[in-house]
Each structure stands twice: as C-alpha cells, then as structure tokens.
Amino acid sequence: xxxxxxxxxxxxxxxxxxxxxxxxxxxxxxxxxxxxxxxxxxxxxxxxxxxxxxxxxxxxxxxxxxxxxxxxxxxxxxxxxxxxxxxxxxxxxxxxxxxxxxxxxxxxxxxxxxxxxxxxxxxxxxxxxxxxxxxxxxxxxxxxxxxxxxxxxxxxxxxxxxxxxxxxxxxxxxxxxxxxxxxxxxxxxxxxxxxxxxxxxxxxxxxxxxxxxxxxxxxxxxxxxxxxxxxxxxxxxxxxxxxxxxxxxxxxxxxxxxxxxxxxxxxxxxxxxxxxxxxxxxxxxxxxxxxxxxxxxxxxxxxxxxxxxxxxxxxxxxxxxxxxxxxxxxxxxxxxxxxxxxxxxxxxxxxxxxxxxxxxxxxxxxxxxxxxxxxxxxxxxxxxxxxxxxxxxxxxxxxxxxxxxxxxxxxxxxxxxxxxx
Numbered sequence: 001x002x003x004x005x006x007x008x009x010x011x012x013x014x015x016x017x018x019x020x021x022x023x024x025x026x027x028x029x030x031x032x033x034x035x036x037x038x039x040x041x042x043x044x045x046x047x048x049x050x051x052x053x054x055x056x057x058x059x060x061x062x063x064x065x066x067x068x069x070x071x072x073x074x075x076x077x078x079x080x081x082x083x084x085x086x087x088x089x090x091x092x093x094x095x096x097x098x099x100x101x102x103x104x105x106x107x108x109x110x111x112x113x114x115x116x117x118x119x120x121x122x123x124x125x126x127x128x129x130x131x132x133x134x135x136x137x138x139x140x141x142x143x144x145x146x147x148x149x150x151x152x153x154x155x156x157x158x159x160x161x162x163x164x165x166x167x168x169x170x171x172x173x174x175x176x177x178x179x180x181x182x183x184x185x186x187x188x189x190x191x192x193x194x195x196x197x198x199x200x201x202x203x204x205x206x207x208x209x210x211x212x213x214x215x216x217x218x219x220x221x222x223x224x225x226x227x228x229x230x231x232x233x234x235x236x237x238x239x240x241x242x243x244x245x246x247x248x249x250x251x252x253x254x255x256x257x258x259x260x261x262x263x264x265x266x267x268x269x270x271x272x273x274x275x276x277x278x279x280x281x282x283x284x285x286x287x288x289x290x291x292x293x294x295x296x297x298x299x300x301x302x303x304x305x306x307x308x309x310x311x312x313x314x315x316x317x318x319x320x321x322x323x324x325x326x327x328x329x330x331x332x333x334x335x336x337x338x339x340x341x342x343x344x345x346x347x348x349x350x351x352x353x354x355x356x357x358x359x360x361x362x363x364x365x366x367x368x369x370x371x372x373x374x375x376x377x378x379x380x381x382x383x384x385x386x387x388x389x390x391x392x393x394x395x396x397x398x399x400x401x402x403x404x405x406x407x408x409x410x411x412x413x414x415x416x417x418x419x420x421x
Contacts, residue, residue, distance in 0.1 A: 025207070025208065025211060026133060026153060027153055027156045028156075028204065029089065029129055029132070029133040029153075030133060030153045030154065030156040030157040030160070031156040031157065031159065031160045032093075032096075032129070032160070032201075032204065033126055033129055033130055033133065033157060033160075034156070034157035034158065034159070034160030034161045034164065035160035035161070035163075035164045036096065036100075036122065036126060037065075037126065037161070038160065038161040038164040038165060038168075038254070038282060039164055039168045040061055040062060040065050040119065040255070041165065041251075041254040041255050041257065041258070041278060042164075042165055042168040042169055042258065042275055042278070043061055043168075044058050044059065044061050044062065044255045044256075044258075044259075045058070045258045045259045045262075045271055046186075046187065046190075047061055047112065047115065048259070049186065050186050050187050051112045053112070054379070054383045055256070055259075055378075055379035055380075055382040055383050055387070055390070056376055056379035056380040056382075056383055057112075057379070058255075058379065059252075059255060059375040059376045059378065059379035060112075060116060060376065061115070061116065061119055061255075062251055062252075062255055062371060062372060062375040062376075063116075063372040063373070063375070063376055064116040064117075064119040064120045064123070064372075065119045065120070065122070065123040065371070065372070066123065066247070066251065066368060066369055066370075066371030066372035067120060067123075067369065067372045068120055068123035068124045068126070068127050069123070069127055069365065069366070069368040069369055069371070069372075070366055070368070070369035070372070071124075072123075072124045072127040072128070073127055073131060073362070073365045073366060073368075074362060074365075074366070076088070076092075076127055076128045076131045077131055077362070079091075079128070080128075080131060080132060085132040086208055086211060087209075088128055088131075088132050089128070089129055089132050089133075089205075089208045090205050090208045090209045091125075091128060092125045092126070092127075092128030092129035092132070093125065093129065093201050093202070093204050093205035093208065094125070094201070094202065094205045095121060095122075095124055095125030095128065096122050096125035096126060096129070096201045097125075097198045097199075097201030097202045097205065098121060098125075098198075099118050099119070099120075099121035099122030099123070099124070099125060100118070100122055100194050100197050100198040100201060101194065101195070101198040102114075102117070102118035102121060103115065103118050103190055103191070103194040104191050104194055104195060106118050107187045107188055107190055107191055110187070131365075133153070154289060154343075155286065155289070155290075158282070158283075158285055158286030158289060159286065161279075161282035161283075161285065161286070162279050162282050162283040162286055163279065164279070164282070165275045165276065165278035165279040165282065166275055166276040166278075166279050168275065169258075169271070169272050169274075169275020169276060169278070170272065170275075228353065228356045228360050228363065229416070232415075232416035233353065233360075233415040233416050234413055234414070234415070235348065235349060235351065235352075235408065235413045235414055235415045236349050236350065236353065236360050236363070236364075236415055238349075238404050238407070238413060239345055239346070239348060239349025239350075239364065239404065240349065240363055240364055240366075240367045241367070241400060241404075242345045242349075242400060242401050242404045243342070243345055243346065243349070243364050243367035243368065243370065244367040244368075244369070244370035244373075244374075245370055245374065245396075245397035245398075245400050245401065246338075246341050246342060246345060246370070246397065246401060247342070247367070247368050247370045247371040247374075248370035248371055248373060248374020248375065248377075248397060249312075249316075249374060249393070249394035249397035249398060250338050250341075250371075251370075251371040251374065251375050252374050252375040252377075252378040252393060252394055253281070253316075253331065253334055253391075253394055254278065254281060254282070255375050255378075256375075256378065256379075256382070256387060256390065257274065257277070257278045257281055257331065257332075258271055258274040258275055258278055259271075259274075259387065260274075260328070260331060260387050261273075261274035261277050261278075261328055262274050263387060265323045265324070265327070265386075265388065266323065266324065266325075266327050266328040266331075267324075267325065267328045277328075277332060280332050280335070281331075281332050281334070281335035282335055283335070284332070284333065284334075284335035284336035284337075284338075284339070285335045285336070285338050285339040286339070287336060287339070288308075288335070288336040288337060288338070288339025288340060289339040289340060291339075292304060292308070292339055292340035292344075293340075296340070296344075300409060301340075301344050301347065301348060302344075302348060302405050302406075302408035302409040303405070303409050304340060304344065305340065305341065305344045305345065305348070305401065305404070305405035305408070306402055306405030306406050306409060307405075308337040308338075308339075308340055308341060309337075309341070309398050309399075309401035309402040309404075309405055310402055311337040312334050312337045312338060312394075312398045312401075313395055313398040313399055313402060315330045315331070315333050315334045315337070316330075316331070316334060316391050316394045316395045316398060317391075317392075317395050318330045319331040319334075319388070319391050320388050320389055320390075320391035320392055320395065321388070322388075323388070327388065331391070334394075341401065345401070345404070346361075346364055348404075348408050349364055350364070351414075351415060352414065352415040352416075353415055374393065374394075374397065377393055378390050378393040378394070381393055
C-alpha cells in the first residue's frame, strides 16, 4: 500500500509508564496494517473474475479502500485528541474487524457494491490505526532512539506485505480446486478466512483495551488548523503531488500484478502462482528500505530519491514496451526502488515548515488518496489498450517524482518560513 509512512497524528500529549511492554503492541500495528492493505491487491483479480468486471471497474476496490484515507484521516486525528492513542487503536481494530466481517453477508448478497462498502469500512479502521501508530512508535522510549524504533517498526510492515500475497493467494486462489467460472459463488472461499481474520482483529482490540491504562491522556484544545500557503511553500505543494502519484503508482502496479503475470505475454502463471510473485514486488520494498537507509547516511536523500525515481521510470517503461520475462521481472523490480519514496518525499516536503509542520503533514496524508484515483486511471487505459501500455500511467507518475528530487537537490524548490504571520 500502499506502505505506511511517517503519518502525523494530532493526538494529545500522552505518556507511557510501561514503555518496553508496549513496543510489541506497536510493532503489531505496523504488521496488521501492511497485511490487511496488501490483501486488497489479491482481491482485485478475484472480484474481476467473479463479477465479470473490466479492469477499471475492478480497481474500484482500491478506490473504496484509499478513499477512506482522504475522508477519515483528519477526523481520526481529532478523535485521538479526545481518546488517546491506545483507545483510538481499540476503535480502529474494532472497525477493521466489522469491515472484514461484512465480507460474509457480501458473499451471500453477491453484489460488488456491498464489497466496496465493506472495504471502505475496513480502510476507515486502518486509517485510525495508521494515524496512531507512528506517534506510538516514536513516543515509547528516548527521543534519540526514535528513528531506530520507527525503522524496526517499518520492517514489520514490510514483512507483512511480503508474506501477505502468497498467504492470501493460497486461500483466495490456491484453496479452490474448481472455479465456478465467472459466478460470484467462487467468492464463498472468502467466508472462512474473513471470519477468522475478523475474530483476530477483535482479539487484538481487546488486548489494546486491557493495555489502555499504560497511557495517560492529557486532553487539550486543538489549535486552529491552518492550511499552509502552497504559493509560499512550493516544495510542500509539489511534495503533496508526489505523494499522490507515488501511492497511486505503487498501488496500481501491485493491483494489476497478478493478472499481469497471468497473461501469456508475460509469464503465463496461474493466479495462485502470480500471487506468490507479488510478494517479490513487496519484498523488494523491504530490502530497498534497508539499502536506502544506509545510502542516505552518505548521500543526500533528494539525490537518492531522484535516482530511485529514474530507475522506476525506466523499469516501468521497459515493462510497458516488452513482453515475456523481461516485461514481468522489470515490473516486479519496481518494488525495490519504490522502497524509500514515501518517507523521503514526506520528509523533504515538510522541510522548513516549522510550526506549520502538523498542518503540512495533514495535507500530505490527504494526498494518499492517489491510491484511489491512479489505479482507476490505469484500469481505464488497460481496458482501452492492454495491460502493458497501462504501465504508461505509472511512468508519468514517476517522472513527476524525478523532477521533484532533482529540484530539491539543486535548491530550486524550497519552502518559505511556514509560519502564520
């Protein structure tokens, strides 16, 4: 998913008397968010076959999921002001559990729009969790070691996005011995795993409810929220655009990967086999994150970003205009260079925003809605041409990030003072 990045929350001041005991809970947040989010990639081709959808219609699953980021992020932040992070997380996991459980009646009703509602509710809970988890990881220990805790926590997210596709592929595709054509009856395979996953979410919510006494919430009145001037802060504005196109491109490629590798023009894999290859796409992001963190200790982050964006542009273009293994493996390799983009774009965008950094972070969080828009545009192009040429949409997205990285490197794109005067 989209991967979880440094998302700012507007929560109240909190203290954690038993910091060490809370860290495993926090790492669980990153893992669950990654696992649930990446399963949508596996569901897209299943929905397309079950309801006889075209590519654009199938991508509405991602639209429903990522629309929640746009609509829920700011209300979730205000809610955390009142509840605190741990109680907010309880509400988030409960909402995720309800959303997943709604897949069972959705299967019985056999209407695609019911699945979209269930996905939106699930994503609303994920958004609540995501708003809380980075401040939790940062606050559970000394300030000096916060980056190390966040890096370790992000590794749990990447681990989830790596093992999620093959596991989901087994239950959604591999466990079915005989498909029932394009009938929605083939979705009945989802009922058992969804019930089990929903129960697991409720158990985690109960665990956080028991742990809520480890947090003391000091409620405060939220300051007036001012939208930073994009005219005075062009780096922030361009960065918001780059978050939009990056998340969109990453989600679009992940969503189409199973069907892309299923085509005879690439590898001709079964969908269950292709789901396993999807884990290589997300696993590359996990490996690239560690390589990138080492590289940025010696090289300016903007240069690393520009290099990675150039590589993803080239890989996506090669995949679009070739066939066979070359087309397949260049698409998979994009994940390796996607790895550092979200956190790097985020940190570069809020540079010099000073006391407007929380508002700037809120704007960047809203830009995650690109995961709802770009995949649908990619699906429309795939329907009008073919899945290979649909890769042109991510190419255009990555070119924008190349320009952003180069402008940040040469100093031609800077923010203003970032203060309310």
